[in-house]
Amino acid sequence: MQKTKKKKGNEEPMDVDENPTSTQNGDTQNSEENNVNDDIDHISDDEEGGMRIGDIYIPPAPKPALTFDATGPRLLITHIVNENFKSYAGVQTLGPFHKSFTAIIGPNGSGKSNVIDSMLFVFGYRATKIRSKKISVLIHSSSKFPNITSACVAVHFCQIIDGCGALDNIVVENVEAAQACLEHLKRNNVGRATFIALDKQQHLRQHYERTVTYPENVPRLFDLVKVKDERVLPAFYFALRDTLVANDLEQASRIAYGRTRYRVVTLKGDVIEIAGTMSGGGKTTMRGRMSSSVQQDTSEQDPRVLQANEKKLAALDQRLSELRSEQVNLEDSMVSVQKNAREGKTTLNKLGIELKSLTEQVPLLKNQIKQQENKAASSKVDVKQKAKLEAALKTAEEKLEKAKHDAGEVEKEVHGVDAQITAVAGGKVKDLQKTVDELTKKIDKVSTEITKLKVAINTSIRNAKKSKDKINQMEGDQKETEKTLESLGNQKKELTLESSRLQKELEELEEQINEGTGEFAELKQEISKLQGKENKIKGERLEANNAVTKVEKSIQDCRSKTPMWEKELTTLKLEDPGLDGIPGIERPAPLDQHTPEELEGVAVEELRNRLAAQKARLGDAKPNIQAIQDYRTKEELYLKRAAELDEITTKRNEMRALYDQLRKKRTTDFLSGFNTITTKLKEMYQMITLGGDAELELVDSLDPFTEGIIFSVRPPNKSWKNISNLSGGEKTLSSLALVFALHYYKPTPLYVMDEIDAALDFKNVSIVANYIKERTRNAQFIIISLRYNMFEVSNRLVGIYKTEDCTKSVTIENKVPEQIGRDVA
Incomplete structure (x- = not known):
């Protein structure tokens, strides 16, 4: 199996990562969670068509195999080479196929469907899909080629590419x-x-x-x-x-x-x-996609240029009318000359026929003369009979001479008419035709110039209107500016009044300051009184300092005894069992610190008895200190696992939110395409059937991916039915309408159809064929057909026939004679 592709060019998209993710110093986990949350809130699309979800970049989908433009990029099959495949013996080339519409025709049993089987063979379908129970059936076998052991199919593709679409x-x-x-x-x-x-x-x-x-x-x-x-x-x-x-x-x-x-x-x-x-390469190079010079801007043309263009347009209109009148007169003269030429040709043909008839009679008359001379020599001379025959001979000779003379006159007349026709047709008609051609060119040129001037006038009028609108806008802006200046003047007046008011307030504050000076003198006297009280308080403070000195001396004595008691306390140690944080267990309270006054009232003997009882109780208990350490270990493991659970739960929620968002996006995209296809399906079916109706319905509108879609059809003058309950022809029309609707939504470069017109009447066949011809020029259709309404409108015909159990093919262009003449010209 071999598959060959030929391409004229290709343009690969370039993936550019314009938003790299970086982690700053700080809490890495929180940063990552924020990044993920941002990505969930917004799935960014770059200008190349790719999608970025966090650190994951999904590259754009491959470019479509075709566009909606008939001359745009797309993929097509040029020809197929079958070697010993099914009914094809040896190397047989099918094609070349037309880029738009190719019809495969031939009698039943000639091997038309094997064309489709050869494509399926290359595309990797199993034998059952190629109408065979096993692969060995695909190898050709006939009486002329009995021992073939292998088969080969090559499908040659060509991709039309626009280097900078x-x-x-x-x-x-x-x-x-x-x-x-x-x-x-x-x-x-x-x-x-x-x-x-x-x-x-x-x-x-x-x-x-x-x-x-x-x-x-x-x-x-x-x-x-x-x-x-x-x-x-x-x-x-x-x-x-x-x-x-x-x-x-x-x-x-x-x-x-x-x-x-x-x-x-x-x-x-x-x-x-x-x-x-x-x-690159190829026979021709596309040029002229961009102009080599900048088009002139007509936005600044003044009215004088516009008036000059109008006068020129009027003159050209008058000249066009004159040329058209002259063209009509010349066409009438040409018709008259052509009529005379036809009449001269008719007369010439009549004279030629008469001349030919007379020329054919000459040998016959000569033969009759010889026969009569022989009879005269063999018979006895009869004077009366001889005289009679000589008279008849003389009469025949006179007729002969007259016939020759008439023939000469006819030839001269024929030559004269021929020369006259040549003079008329070769001179005047040729000159008139040349004049007509020149006038036609002038008319076309003048029409083109008139069109350009009309466009220039319309553009100038439009630009003048824009200038007028701009002037009106500027006048409006001027009025707005004047209003603004007036408003600023009013504000200035208000600020002047405000300044006067503040000046008055300043004078009032100066008066208040003068009044405050008197109050300051009174406060100064009061300060003097307070200073006397201060001196009295200083004396009392001196007495208090003396009392403090006595107390500090007592404290110094206590401090000298403190090291002894601290040494006594160091011998006492409270063991920390490490029970902090354990539920249900409280930490022992720390030792109380008592003041000397509190210690004076404590019974020392009672404390000694309590201490002895606690020591005895502590000696009887045997605690397991390792159990506390095991608890600590298990607690750390628990906290670690709990943190991991929280992290996994957070990620699960994030992925669930992302899944829901993508699922919602898938549903939205599907419903958008579904509505487009349904609308186009209805339009296609109504166009094909001239009055029917068809629609697609969701079984479950809440979740369209679970139960699927129902295809309902209402043929003309009938009720609604499921597509499975339709007749063969109605199913064909419904399926074709769906195919055309899908082609409108997402074009496919290649369609291969096997006898889609078999169950249709001539009217529907013509409708489908003309739709394929006119409305789907951006795809390649290869259709096996037996109906002349279908294959007569195709661009190219591939004829399939069989001789000696071997299939052969021939390809011809399907053009009418007028179109062939235009192509040759």
């Missing part, structure tokens, strides 16, 4: 404008488009404004782009990135495969991607 995107100011444009396209059903919102591309400025030196001083493709409005530069960088421009493929290879990988394009259109893939 983003150049076809439409640039808008912001996301709101892009959304409005999308709504307009959807509302009017006029196709699809991709928009670049400039407000979302401003972060790219720091990338293209930096100064970087590239290998061999080659320029960036972005730097070679010249724009008049620098606001669109982020859009160009979004499309081109850091693509470098090399002179030839050799220089491009040196730069692209160096220490640092670059995307490099040559002046001939060859591209080397960062991933290392190389694309």
